[in-house]
Amino acid sequence: MAQFMMYVSKKAYLIIFLMIICCLPGHALAKVKGLCSNCHTMHASQKQWPGQWGNETWLRAHPQKSLLVNDCVGCHSSGSSSTNYNLGGCEVPVVLYTGAGQPTSYLAGGNFWWVKEGLGGEDTKGHNVFLGEDDDSLPEAPGNSVGSCGTDACHINLSEQYSGPDMVFVLNGKYGCQGCHLNARHHANDHPNGESGLVDSADKGWYRFLSGHGFTGEGVKGYEYKDWEAGHPNLAPGGTAHNEYIGDAAATGYGFSQSGGAGDGVTAFCTGCHGDFSHGGQGSSSPWEMHPSDAKIPNSGEYADAFGAGYDPLVPVARTSLPSSDPSKVDIGTDLVQCLSCHRPHGSPYFKLMRWDYKNWPGGGDNKCTVCHTTKK
């Protein structure tokens, strides 16, 4: 009886504890909201176990770390072509569309549909983050200036489980999404789910959970638009419905800290793997040896007429200082071209993750290069 009472007592404490956690105000709980059971399971044993392991469609082949009911893609996928979907009251961004045809709506960062084997299946169109689906076209991150850290390191591929040093964030065994979102913090203290807000610190989980290795203590700063810029790729230019990015034209290196680092924006993050494409390899001024990233769009020559219709979500720029909102104009001479001005990191319908159909231009396709290179039409 005493054992039973103790068991009941423990269960009661656990329930009270979970209720307190789940009932905290959304903004305090930050990113996610809704029932804990949307994402977590205490024992993964709602059905008989272990014999029934994996029989539930919502429960993948084995229990997930952090008591999660699914892996990253398991939750962040949808059979509907959409930017996000509602999971028990929580808006979840969709990174993988699982339908038969290519998605017609996707995140600002794109969608993995185009690379996933059995779906798009074209590795030239995105980062293939799926276990065992090594990149068919590239042996390692192009422009890799970091070295390998081993053949299963993220700088080489995102489709193998990493076996090297933990780099503070316990990276051992991780791959895929966590190759970039090194320390996903859905409970970080940032803006409420479904709302916009500035994310500029480790406490807030960094912009889209994009952080450097733990030893750097740094991550990407940015302004997250509330619905992941729903409407891509057809968002009209001139509006304010977009993320905001920061860049650093004075940077000298790559990554967050190598050779002086590349600032604390997306360019710094991308060049952690693609180092040669940043200030370390692109040159330091015109004429650039590679297309510059985090370089100010000159207020002269053909560039003076850039972005005539205002901010274009199809060609996002970075700011020298991060606004707390999403202004509708581009300041020529101040704002910067960045990696994301041309690429969607997850995947896009186009060769080399381009945001528009560059390869088939002219004759077909599109050339948004002319948004800046206004006389090259």
Add this chain to the structure above:
Amino acid sequence: MEDPDETANKSRHKKMIQDSRFKVQGLPIMISLFFVLLIYGHVAMAGPYLDSAHGNYTPSPGYGVNRTATANSGYARGNCAHCHEQHASIGGSEPTPASGSASPFALFADNFDNKIIGPYVQTDNFCFYCHVNVGAVQTEGSITNKQYSNTFGGYTIDSATDIMGAFSLNSYHNLYDIQDFAKTKFDFFKDSSNPCVACHNPHRAKRNKAHPTDPSYTAISRPTDHENLWGDDANERMSNYTYYRPPYYYGSNATYEPDGSALHDGSLIPDYNAFCLDCHQYQVPTSQSASMNPNTPATYLTAINWSASGDMHGERSRIYDVNGTGNSRTGTIIAPYNVVPVQSNYVLSCLDCHEPHGSVLVSGRPSSYLLRKKVNNNRVDGCGPGEGNFCETDFCGSCHTFSHCGGPQGCFQCHYHGAYGNGPGWCGSWVGPVF
């Protein structure tokens, strides 16, 4: 008397018929307009690059840039990637940048390797990767560009059929000197700019060779106005000069350059004088060709004054009659420069006498100064076999008759840009302009 309501009804009915007629009549126009926009919409949207030779893609297959390596990756003809690799690679590592590393302007190879003296090889100059008639990286394998004398003068013997070949002839526009001068003179020109870009804007240049009769297809841009073509507008042509007359077309004494027609007002020829003088109004440093003018420092070319106060071949007024009246030296001026209106005065275009890229002519002097093989329906020769041989007397004889120059190779001893009685003593006691 007609019922007012009925009248009103008739009126409304008539108006409806008129409206419907208008609509029916307007419909075909609208449909036609729609199809016109559909068919030519892309043309209307095209800009200067897509109108250029490098950006050409239509009508299919077009003739714009189309590098084999990038075409194999699926890039459309005319796409920027055929010349510019944004990250010094396509697909991570292939094709490897031709120079082995990233190049300024994100080009797939270095613009110029600073070779001081030719002859040049393909890797010396980025443009030579395509503008050669054998081994071009362009999918067609070659690009033919003949000499000015041939394309616009009708001459038929090819001393060079590509740009690299022209720059590899005996006398050529020294690329190092062009780059060296341009980067000190023109703001747009960077230290690593291609020497060819001093005269051509690759994002503007058109295919004049295919349209020699139409200067709106000009391939040149003044170095002082790099962002615009030169010669495409009517006020940028040799017809600006009242006293200009183009040379005879090769094989004819009745038709003229550049099209072999009877038209001879210069309206089909860009104003090459203004173009060339953007540089050659100055004493241009030279690493190769010495000037004939003793007043010009040894390492420079003579600054050319083509105005009314300068050379007689320029805008300076004639001082003797075309028949030589008044001149103690014998000689006349021949057609087409001996008739109205140019018999009273004349001005030549630089390219009436010079090739822009290189000349086959071989001289015993420091240079043959890019002089043309064909001048005014005259194949310049007379001093030995071979296409490169020529007599100076035969060159000058393209337009002059004379018998005072001290032998077949004596003309340039006294006659050169800026000559003003400052040659050796045997040139005479001349104190006036002699060129």
